[in-house]
Amino acid sequence: MEPTQSSLWSSNFYPEKPPNPNENPVFDGEREPMFEKPLTPSDVGKLNRLVIPKQHAEKYFPLGGDSGGLLMSFEDEWGKCWSFRYSYWNSSQSYVLTKGWSRYVKEKKLDAGDIVLFQRHRRDCSRLFIGWRRRGAPEVAETECGGKAGGDERCGLYHVHPYLGHIQGLGANVPYQPDRLHAGSMIQNGGGGKPNRLLRLFGVDVDVECHLDVSQPSTSESSSALSQGPTTHLFYSQS
Template sequence: MASSQYKGVVAQPNGRWGAQIYEKNHRVWLGTFTEQVDAAKAYDIAAQRFRGGDAVINFSPLTDTAEMVFLNSHSKPEIVDMLQKHTYDDEFQQNQRAMTSHLTNPSSFLNGRPIDHQPPVQLLMFEKVLTPSDVGKLNRLVIPKQYAEKHFLLKPLLSAGDNTAPASSSKGTLLNMKDSSGKAWRFRYSYRYSSQSYVLTKGWSRFVKDKNLNAGDAVGFYQSGTGLDRKLYIDWKTGNFQGAEITRNGDDQYFPYPYPLLPDVPIPNRPVQVMRLFGVNIFKTTN
């Protein structure tokens, strides 16, 4: 097997090239590439995010201030995820277009100075109370079908070379969201034919751990804008909340409107009775 002349690049049995970096003696896989130059560039990007100015890289260090800001504004796992999916360049360019659009918009300036805008109105799409399987080892969140097909458009993909039978699950798409603190999250959204369900997978388990979510807690999904300007948001609250009547449908529990999760929105103060059935908390409001 051929060896590579580039740091952080290893040959693969199929003739492609892999990129990897070590963090605290643990290997971090950065993806597989057709050309070893592309693998070397991926290593350089990761090295500069992981090690900053001390990074030993293959090519010249980044000199574009905008790209350095973009690189350092994302966590290490987020940068690794972009490199593995080969979306780093696209996401950087998308970020630049968004910044350019903001800076060149005359309404963004007052006497030559940028002015602050009110944040976009975030409208509730739907909420869900988390089940044990949503926060368990399956590392996925089931999106109720009626909400998935209404708010998250997805065309399931067919398996390679098969024009009749669907694959066990679609490759799906990436959904970019922000939480109420402004932190960015990226989830893999797909349809699983085996269970006939819409799910959030990659990125979900990290969200669960970050927010310390448990069965009985709730997550809410919001949007602002429409079309190309549409932005998605996610928020959460713990299971000791008040004010929501919950209906059950199999393993899933849902909040009806209008009980938004975002902060500073009043929620009716009505007492809640909690009953545990088959290991799941069932909440019922009383008058």
């Protein structure tokens, strides 16, 4: 089914499979902003990792003292599932997304200064979302795509009209990640090796409850907690 709002949805980013707004959208009110981070040159460079500021990592992605890494899955603006390895580096005492991150950077064509956003579903906080916007773009886009020059570029977040809010559906036709497991889940590592054990975050199996103190102010220069009210951002999600 083709998009009904060609001005919003026409894109050559996924020309072979454009997202359908009538399929499984996640309303803006359903998504809980967690935090965002302006990307450093290292975050988009050859180090193939994203450093997650410690206060956000420990608040939203607690590892529970686990030294091994986890697999975390996020839904992007197309409903595509992205799995990243999430772990703590003792040597630098920092939390990082490693495996899979470079693919995300490449596909979204992220540059230093662009901003990645992390959100979760309000009622099912095991569903995690990842988005992005170009540097200098407003947090809540007033234009259809508040990014760089060139109208054919997509953003990770969109300003959508309220009437799109009635849409519900599936979205099982986005079979991207070969190693994807479950959106918003984490897979626990056995300890230093490859992740192999499931651990749902914000859901079950882990000693962290679905607490979402989104109203906390930002305390970091290089990242910020999202504390604004309901936004107009929209992710499309599957499952």
